[in-house]
Amino acid sequence: MKFIETIKNIWKIEELRNRLLTTLLFVLIYRFGSFIVLPGIDPAALTELRDQTSGGLLALLDMFSGGAFSNASVFALGIMPYISASIVIQLLTIAVPYFQKMQREGESGQRKMNQITRYLTVLILLIQGPSYLVNLSVQLAQAGSALPAGIWFKISSTIILCAGSMFVMWLGERITDKGIGNGISFIILIGIIARFPGSVIKEFVSRLNDAGGGLVMFLLEIVFLLVVIALSIMLVQGTRKIPVQYAKRIVGNKQYGGVRQYIPLKVNAANVMPIIFAQAIMFIPITLVGFSNSESAAGFIGAFMNNTGFWYNFVFALLIIAFTYFYTAIIINPTQMAEHMKLNNGFIPGVKPGKKTAEYIETIMSRITLPGSIFLAIVAILPAFASLLGMTNEFAQFFGGTSLLILVGVVLDTLQQIESHLVNRHYDGLLESGRIKGRAGAAY
Numbered sequence: 403m404k405f406i407e408t409i410k411n412i413w414k415i416e417e418l419r420n421r422l423l424t425t426l427l428f429v430l431i432y433r434f435g436s437f438i439v440l441p442g443i444d445p446a447a448l449t450e451l452r453d454q455t456s457g458g459l460l461a462l463l464d465m466f467s468g469g470a471f472s473n474a475s476v477f478a479l480g481i482m483p484y485i486s487a488s489i490v491i492q493l494l495t496i497a498v499p500y501f502q503k504m505q506r507e508g509e510s511g512q513r514k515m516n517q518i519t520r521y522l523t524v525l526i527l528l529i530q531g532p533s534y535l536v537n538l539s540v541q542l543a544q545a546g547s548a549l550p551a552g553i554w555f556k557i558s559s560t561i562i563l564c565a566g567s568m569f570v571m572w573l574g575e576r577i578t579d580k581g582i583g584n585g586i587s588f589i590i591l592i593g594i595i596a597r598f599p600g601s602v603i604k605e606f607v608s609r610l611n612d613a614g615g616g617l618v619m620f621l622l623e624i625v626f627l628l629v630v631i632a633l634s635i636m637l638v639q640g641t642r643k644i645p646v647q648y649a650k651r652i653v654g655n656k657q658y659g660g661v662r663q664y665i666p667l668k669v670n671a672a673n674v675m676p677i678i679f680a681q682a683i684m685f686i687p688i689t690l691v692g693f694s695n696s697e698s699a700a701g702f703i704g705a706f707m708n709n710t711g712f713w714y715n716f717v718f719a720l721l722i723i724a725f726t727y728f729y730t731a732i733i734i735n736p737t738q739m740a741e742h743m744k745l746n747n748g749f750i751p752g753v754k755p756g757k758k759t760a761e762y763i764e765t766i767m768s769r770i771t772l773p774g775s776i777f778l779a780i781v782a783i784l785p786a787f788a789s790l791l792g793m794t795n796e797f798a799q800f801f802g803g804t805s806l807l808i809l810v811g812v813v814l815d816t817l818q819q820i821e822s823h824l825v826n827r828h829y830d831g832l833l834e835s836g837r838i839k840g841r842a843g844a845a846y
Contacts, residue, residue: 408824411824412820412823412824415823415827417823418582418820418823418824421581422581422582422820424576424577424581425577425581425582425583425588428573428576428577428581428585429588429592431573432468432477432570432573432589433468433592433596435470435475435476435477435569435570436467436468436469436470436477436596437470437473437475438475438476438477439473439474439475439476440474440475440476440478440562440563441558441559441562442549442555442559443474443538443542443549444542444547445473445474447542447547448472448474448541451474451537451538451541451542452472461709461795461799462681462685462709462799463480463482463685464597465593465594465597465796465799465805466480466481466482466590466593466594467479467480467481467482467593468593468594468597469593469596469597470593474538475566476562476563476565476566477566477569478534478563479527479530479531479563479564479566479567480567480570480593481567481570481571481574481586481589481590482682482685483523483527483567484519484520484523484567484571484586485586485678485679485682486523486526486682486683486685486686487519487522487523487525487526488519488679489679489682491518491519491522492679492728492732495515501515520568520571523567523568523571524564524568527563527564527567527568528560528564530563531559531560531563531564532556532560534563535549535556535559535560535563570589571586573585574586574588574589582816582820583812583815583816583819584812584815587674587678587808587811587812587815588812588816590678590808590812591808591809591812591813594805594808594809595809597796598800600796601794601797601799604794604796604797605620605623605793605794605796605797606620608794609623623793623797626801627800627801630784630806631806631810633781634781634806634807634810635810635814637670637774637777637778637781637807641666641667641668641669643664643666643667645750645751646663646664646665646743646748646749646750663748665739665763667734667763667766667767667770668774669770669771669773669774670726670775670777670778671729671730671733671734671767671771672725672726672728672730672733673811674807674808674811674812675725675729676721676722676724676725676726676728676729676775676778677722677778677782677807677808678808679721679725679729680721680722680782681718683721684714684717684721709785709786710785710786710789710790711786714786715783715786718779718783719779719780719782720779722775722778722779722782723775723776723778726771726774727771727775730767730771734767736760736761736763736764736767737760739759739760739763740755740756740757740759740760740763741756743755743759744756744759750762778807781806781807784801785798785799785800785805786798787801788801
């Protein structure tokens with residue numbers, strides 16, 4: 403069988419085998435830590451906390467942490483504080499000259515920015531940690547239990563929560579360096595996958611209890627989910643190719659150039675990062691009012707804490723469109739591409755080299771980024787419509803939204819890296835019909 407043969411080929415490549423085993427080890431450590439409850443807390447008294455995280459924004463936050471939030475785990479705050487800090491630093495590179503200078507310094511500047519991001523992450527954690535403990539105290543009181551008294555417990559628990567999130571961030575960086583895929587995205591992916599089986603079972607039981615065609619509705623939901631997954635794959639892999647002609651030149655007795663190649667420009671060059679960053683921004687209201695007040699919040703703040711409401715999804719969609727343009731501008735530099743083509747005697751047929759080529763590429767990117775960003779935003783808010791159709795909140799989150807797009811994007815990227823190792827060592831790829839395209843937009 404093709405599948406068994408591929409597994410054997412993967413196992414034969416020592417570097418790939420070690421990377422996969424390393425990734426598996428770090429994932430097991432992360433999942434194990436998600437069930438280690440904070441010292442001094444009775445795990446049997448967490449029923450109210452789990453009920454609180456069954457819907458709304460807290461359900462999303464719990465999903466990103468792989469259930470660690472509802473388990474009152476040492477990893478309860480998860481990776482989102484680090485992502486929030488990354489957003490702030492990315493925005494500062496646009497507005498503040500000091501950060502712009504660091505960005506131009508190359509690898510040394512990137513190390514400085516990473517260090518500042520870590521410091522900012524700790525600051526965010528020091529704010530979210532006490533807020534989480536206040537919420538935990540309220541939920542335990544409703545279950546007839548209580549947190550240990552004394553200021554020392556609050557200080558020590560806040561330190562443990564901060565250390566847990568920083569350790570999760572460290573695991574993500576180690577996966578990137580020594581494992582497979584982007585570590586931070588992979589950590590989020592594991593949290594999403596961990597919630598998927600339970601969500602499907604809960605939806606199945608819910609539909610079985612419905613009178614009149616409940617099982618048929620469940621099957622239709624599965625079919626619709628598969629359609630949405632197919633559309634998400636198309637969104638991640640879609641490209642627009644620009645033809646580039648290289649002029650002939652003769653050096654000695656050899657001829658160079660004279661061939662036509664293509665520049666693959668992705669419809670969604672930013673991949674899932676706009677979704678992740680927009681979702682991190684939408685978590686800000688919870689941080690401002692505190693986790694314990696999330697259910698009682700009303701008015702302006704309350705509108706942005708209802709993930710099935712109009713204003714929440716409207717602002718969420720606008721943020722996704724804005725971040726798509728923002729990240730595309732960071733990833734793709736038309737001026738640099740035009741200069742590279744000019745130095746290699748390349749040109750786009752019908753377009754003058756240099757400035758005109760850069761303007762042409764920028765125009766093409768603007769045309770394909772707009773529909774790509776709108777489609778990305780539509781897929782992202784599909785869970786709100788799924789909830790309105792009567793699906794359980796947990797299962798509805800997999801109909802597009804942050805969870806599905808992250809799942810599709812990260813899985814394709816990881817499979818692409820595995821296939822790259824196979825092809826580079828002259829083994830068959832993972833697919834017989836062609837190569838897998840991930841976030842880079844091109845097959846290796």
